[in-house]
Amino acid sequence: xxxxxxxxxxxxxxxxGVHIVPAETGELASGLSGEGRMAEPENxxxxxxxxxxxxxxxxxxxxxxxxxxxxxxxxxxxFIGNRSSGKMGVAIAEAFAQQGAxxxxxxxxxxxxxxxxxxxxxxxxxxxxxHTEMLHRYAQADIVVCSAAVADYAPEKAEKGKIxxxxxxxxxxxxxxxDILQELGQKKQSQFLVGFALETDNLLKNAREKxxxxxxxxxxxxxxxxxxxxxxAENNQVIFVLPNNxxxxxxxxxxxxxxxELVQLIIQKRxxxx
Ligand code: CTP
Numbered sequence: 578x579x580x581x582x583x584x585x586x587x588x589x590x591x592x593x594g595v596h597i598v599p600a601e602t603g604e605l606a607s608g609l610s611g612e613g614r615m616a617e618p619e620n621x622x623x624x625x626x627x628x629x630x631x632x633x634x635x636x637x638x639x640x641x642x643x644x645x646x647x648x649x650x651x652x653x654x655x656f657i658g659n660r661s662s663g664k665m666g667v668a669i670a671e672a673f674a675q676q677g678a679x680x681x682x683x684x685x686x687x688x689x690x691x692x693x694x695x696x697x698x699x700x701x702x703x704x705x706x707x708h709t710e711m712l713h714r715y716a717q718a719d720i721v722v723c724s725a726a727v728a729d730y731a732p733e734k735a736e737k738g739k740i741x742x743x744x745x746x747x748x749x750x751x752x753x754x755x756d757i758l759q760e761l762g763q764k765k766q767s768q769f770l771v772g773f774a775l776e777t778d779n780l781l782k783n784a785r786e787k788x789x790x791x792x793x794x795x796x797x798x799x800x801x802x803x804x805x806x807x808x809x810a811e812n813n814q815v816i817f818v819l820p821n822n823x824x825x826x827x828x829x830x831x832x833x834x835x836x837x838e839l840v841q842l843i844i845q846k847r848x849x850x851x
Pocket of ligand 1: 723726728754755759771787
């Protein structure tokens with residue numbers, strides 16, 4: 578490996594723009610030990626990934642995403658939750674990571690496994706915990722996507738232990754939770770802020786109203802009804818709603834495709850903003 582002809586050939590290759598995965602040191606085919614061993618396949622893969630990520634459009638940018646449902650405790654064993662699976666938000670976190678962003682995913686209770694070295698998962702349970710984690714990280718973020726199905730109401734207090742069924746009636750007092758997206762909209766500086774709108778009626782009208790009220794740069798509008806259950810499905814039908822009455826209808830696509838198109842649109846809009 579140190580022979581002058583090998584060095585000269587390596588130099589000629591790198592001078593002409595070829596990227597060289599460095600050889601490793603260890604036992605060689607000849608039985609000797611030293612420099613010149615083929616790099617381990619996982620190291621070759623890491624080299625290629627690092628090379629691609631180094632050129633990625635969101636390299637060095639911070640994306641903050643929330644996803645999944647929230648669970649609001651009634652007592653020690655029961656909670657109020659919703660049917661969100663978190664799939665859409667996880668796909669968005671992965672699409673950001675593929676474009677080189679450092680991603681923080683604040684994830685409500687979910688069975689999904691997220692494994693990417695650029696994604697840090699912060700598990701939370703309640704709307705209040707999700708609020709704390711999102712607000713805490715907001716100032717450092719460049720792009721923020723709120724895809725979580727945050728509970729709008731939570732029990733005033735969780736009973737200690739398990740509520741026994743002694744009484745014929747049980748009344749729960751629910752209080753409104755904080756609207757995380759709205760608060761982020763009020764505190765917005767240079768962040769690109771994306772919200773979701775899940776509607777059963779008047780999809781575009783309500784989504785436009787949410788875009789304004791929550792001071793977002795983009796709303797992913799999602800209609801749900803009896804035939805089209807958005808929550809656990811692999812596919813979804815969404816419309817991107819932008820300022821000045823602009824809309825992009827994506828039609829029916831997989832959540833992965835929607836996430837990739839969303840991230841591409843964000844990259845494009847952020848470049849235009851500069
Ligand atoms: N959202 C939030 N905090 C809440 C409720 C909602 O951050 N407490 C965010 C969601 O993550 C989503 C957006 O607000 O990005 C819209 O959520 P949606 O459920 O469609 O609407 P709501 O604002 O809750 O209003 P409504 O239920 O009246 O349609």
